[in-house]
Amino acid sequence: MSLEHRGRAPIGPLEYTRRWWLRAIVAVTFAGLYAPIVTLVAFSFNDSKRNIVWRGFTFKYYEKAWHDDSLIDAFVNSLTIAVINTGISTVLGVLVAIFLWRFRFPAKPLYEGFMALPIVIPEICMGVAMMAFFARIGWPTSMPWPLNLSSIIIAHVAFSFPFVAVIVRARLVGFNRELEDASKDLGAGEWQTLRNIVLPYLRPGIIAGALIAFTLSLDDFVITFFTAGPSTITLPVKIFSMVRFSVTPEVNAASTVLILITVVATAVMMRLQSPTGAKPPGPEN
Amino acid sequence: MDNWRKNPVVFWLLNVPPTFWLVVFFIVPLTLIWVLSFGEKRGVIDIEITWTLDNYIRALDPLYLEIFWKSIWMAGLATLACLIVGYPIAFAIAFAPDRWKALLLLGLMVPFWINILIRTYALIAVFRTRGYVNFTLEWLWERANGLLSWIGLGDWHLLGMRYEPLELLYNNFAVNMGIVYAFFPFMVLPLYANIEKLDKSLMEASLDLGAGHWRTFVSVVFPLTWHGALSGIIIVFIPALGAFFIPDLLGGTHSELIGNVIERQFKSANDWPFGAALSFLLMYATFGALALRALVAGRKPGLEV
Numbered sequence: 001m002s003l004e005h006r007g008r009a010p011i012g013p014l015e016y017t018r019r020w021w022l023r024a025i026v027a028v029t030f031a032g033l034y035a036p037i038v039t040l041v042a043f044s045f046n047d048s049k050r051n052i053v054w055r056g057f058t059f060k061y062y063e064k065a066w067h068d069d070s071l072i073d074a075f076v077n078s079l080t081i082a083v084i085n086t087g088i089s090t091v092l093g094v095l096v097a098i099f100l101w102r103f104r105f106p107a108k109p110l111y112e113g114f115m116a117l118p119i120v121i122p123e124i125c126m127g128v129a130m131m132a133f134f135a136r137i138g139w140p141t142s143m144p145w146p147l148n149l150s151s152i153i154i155a156h157v158a159f160s161f162p163f164v165a166v167i168v169r170a171r172l173v174g175f176n177r178e179l180e181d182a183s184k185d186l187g188a189g190e191w192q193t194l195r196n197i198v199l200p201y202l203r204p205g206i207i208a209g210a211l212i213a214f215t216l217s218l219d220d221f222v223i224t225f226f227t228a229g230p231s232t233i234t235l236p237v238k239i240f241s242m243v244r245f246s247v248t249p250e251v252n253a254a255s256t257v258l259i260l261i262t263v264v265a266t267a268v269m270m271r272l273q274s275p276t277g278a279k280p281p282g283p284e285n
Numbered sequence: 286m287d288n289w290r291k292n293p294v295v296f297w298l299l300n301v302p303p304t305f306w307l308v309v310f311f312i313v314p315l316t317l318i319w320v321l322s323f324g325e326k327r328g329v330i331d332i333e334i335t336w337t338l339d340n341y342i343r344a345l346d347p348l349y350l351e352i353f354w355k356s357i358w359m360a361g362l363a364t365l366a367c368l369i370v371g372y373p374i375a376f377a378i379a380f381a382p383d384r385w386k387a388l389l390l391l392g393l394m395v396p397f398w399i400n401i402l403i404r405t406y407a408l409i410a411v412f413r414t415r416g417y418v419n420f421t422l423e424w425l426w427e428r429a430n431g432l433l434s435w436i437g438l439g440d441w442h443l444l445g446m447r448y449e450p451l452e453l454l455y456n457n458f459a460v461n462m463g464i465v466y467a468f469f470p471f472m473v474l475p476l477y478a479n480i481e482k483l484d485k486s487l488m489e490a491s492l493d494l495g496a497g498h499w500r501t502f503v504s505v506v507f508p509l510t511w512h513g514a515l516s517g518i519i520i521v522f523i524p525a526l527g528a529f530f531i532p533d534l535l536g537g538t539h540s541e542l543i544g545n546v547i548e549r550q551f552k553s554a555n556d557w558p559f560g561a562a563l564s565f566l567l568m569y570a571t572f573g574a575l576a577l578r579a580l581v582a583g584r585k586p587g588l589e590v
Contacts, residue, residue: 013492014485016380025373026389033396033469036407039417043410092303099299105289115303118311122527122571124544125315125564128551132321132561133314135330158310161303190295221402221530226551236402243406243534255403266398 041259044252061249062257071254074238080146081234082217085156089213092157093164094206098198100165101172118159119166127226130155134227141229148232155227156217163216164209167273171205204272211269215262322561332558340562349546353566356543359457360525363464367472367521368514370465375476375513379483390477397470405463405534412453412462412535419450459535460542464525471524472517479513480506512582519578523571543567 011018047058065071096115100108118126134151141148175198183193199206221236228237235258242251289296322340324332343349378389396404411417426448433443453459483506491501507514529544536542543563550560 014380014488017377017382017385022373022377025370026377029370029374030392033393033466035417036404036411036466037396037399039410040403040407092306095299096303099296099303102287102299103289103296104286105296114307114312118307120523120571120575121315122523122544122564122567124527124529124547125318125568126311128547128560128564129311129314129318131551132318132557133310136317154310157306161306165303190292215398219400221400225530236400239406240402240530243402243409247406247409251406255400255406259399259403262400263395263398270394 037259040252041256044249044256046249049249061253065250065253065257068250070233071235071238071250074233074235075254075257077149077232078218078235081149081153081156082214084146084149084153085160085217086210086214088153088157089160089164089217090206090210092161093209093213094168094202096161096165097168097172097205098194101169101175115162115165118162123222124226126155126159127223130158130223131226142231148229151229152224152227152232152234155223156220159220159223160213160216164213167209167212168202168205171202171208175201208269208272211265211272215265215269218258218265219262318557318561319565321558322565324558324561326556326558329555340559341566343559344562344566349563352541352546353543356526359461359542360464360522360528363461363468363525364472364518364521366461366465367469368518371469371472371476371517372514375473375480378473378477379480393470393473401467402530404466405531408459408463408466408535409454412459414450414452414454416453418453422451423448454535455537455540457536457540460532460540463531463535464528467528467531468521468524471520475513475516475520476510477513479510483509515578515581519574523574526570527567 016022042054044061045057045059046054047060048055100112100115105111130151139151143150179197179201180193183197188196219236220234221240224234225237225240228234233241235254239251239254239258242248242254320334321332323336323338324334325337325339327333344353374393378386378393381389409416413419426444430444487505487509488501491505492498496504526542527544528542529548532540532542532545533548544567547560547563547567550556550563554560
């Protein structure tokens with residue numbers, strides 16, 4: 001007994017995380033998850049064209065990417081689409097969330113099912129549907145920038161705003177409706193109550209929703225691939241065509257930039273979503 | 286919750302813009318390809334809607350049936366691999382001390398935030414002939430050979446004259462690994478949520494009564510957490526079934542999946558009615574999977590003896 005007390009306590013029957021075999025599985029799996037990404041990022045700084053052995057640190061592929069006009073155009077397109085999509089999707093998503101939270105109406109489960117449809121159907125089906133739709137209605141393809149991005153933006157909004165709605169609705173669950181009643185009792189109208197009571201409470205949810213709309217749009221490849229015309233390339237579509245052509249460090253550099261933006265945006269979103277994250281300004285604090 | 290009649294103005298104001306967007310830019314396009322799937326190709330862009338079933342009959346051609354079957358098989362295999370690796374990982378997270386739990390969950394999610402296309406591309410450097418898996422194996426081969434010479438067996442060339450790199454890329458194996466790598470967290474998260482909720486005293490009781498860890502897993506843990514497994518299976522299987530750029534980037538000439546066939550009908554082959562029929566078949570398969578899950582999840586969870 002005394003020997004055991006001096007060392008670490010024996011492994012309890014349910015202390016699985018102290019067993020070597022489970023630790024080994026976790027270590028190998030996480031190594032497998034991270035190794036490809038770490039390699040990709042590391043080799044964007046590697047001073048070698050062939051991307052196989054490390055030959056010293058360099059920024060030259062970032063410089064090269066920076067001077068590649070088609071790559072920069074694709075990047076600007078991606079950001080423009082993402083920003084406009086975020087604006088429209090956030091408004092629509094918040095409307096749906098408040099609407100579903102507030103009202104009881106016939107066929108509500110059916111309505112909710114339709115709203116979830118863009119989330120569940122295979123991306124490729126939505127992609128080809130959008131492609132066929134814009135071609136059949138004769139949506140103009142040769143418009144000046146940024147109007148030529150309109151079809152991509154429309155498609156992105158269609159799949160992003162249901163996600164925003166899900167996130168904002170999750171936040172509304174915790175809302176105390178007595179606050180709304182109090183506001184109305186004190187003489188505020190619908191609009192005033194929405195602006196001064198509901199929206200301030202929703203703010204972290206709205207920001208989180210906006211960020212998810214931003215990342216979804218920036219990251220989307222499949223739907224953009226089908227909707228985009230030859231003059232409306234986005235960064236993921238550009239990376240796809242570069243990868244198909246050849247594997248070069250410039251692709252790694254462009255990918256690293258995209259990774260950085262999405263990881264930061266998602267981290268901020270997660271922080272806002274967590275209960276310990278930003279608290280809304282309100283009576284509780 | 287208010288009845289909508291109580292405040293119809295607010296009801297319509299909130300409802301009309303998103304409903305309009307969803308109907309015009311989502312339901313209408315889907316309906317359009319549904320209608321196109323009953324059409325016939327007349328010219329380069331002319332499609333006549335004749336309400337023919339030819340496109341669906343053509344999908345039953347052995348060539349396409351084989352690709353359909355292969356897609357289901359590949360997606361199923363990748364899902365199984367996710368399940369086998371996912372259970373221990375979900376277990377580890379659920380049983381980890383609180384501080385580690387948050388860290389492990391975050392560690393699992395971060396790669397998942399990265400663009401799926403970039404993650405697929407990242408696998409190329411790992412799997413190619415002069416990639417890291419082969420480098421590691423070559424290093425191990427040299428060490429093993431060194432060991433053999435040391436014990437005096439060096440002249441026999443037991444491991445071959447030189448290291449032959451494995452062909453890991455541009456085949457079905459690579460496509461499977463790509464699918465697993467792309468959708469793995471989808472499997473772990475629902476499993477974790479279910480194992481976390483599991484009453485641990487049931488496991489203690491099983492271990493106390495003499496069952497081993499494996500027996501406890503098979504007879505207690507799995508029956509109580511298979512709802513999570515089912516959710517994971519569905520949300521890995523559905524996107525895996527429609528994947529088209531993973532086989533495109535990692536697969537070889539014989540790794541074509543149904544997603545690639547659909548893509549080709551809409552891009553290079555330019556046969557929209559047939560592509561539309563295939564995408565609707567894919568969609569029906571998806572709905573079937575979702576319905577199956579709803580059906581099974583609707584039943585009371587519990588130990589069925």
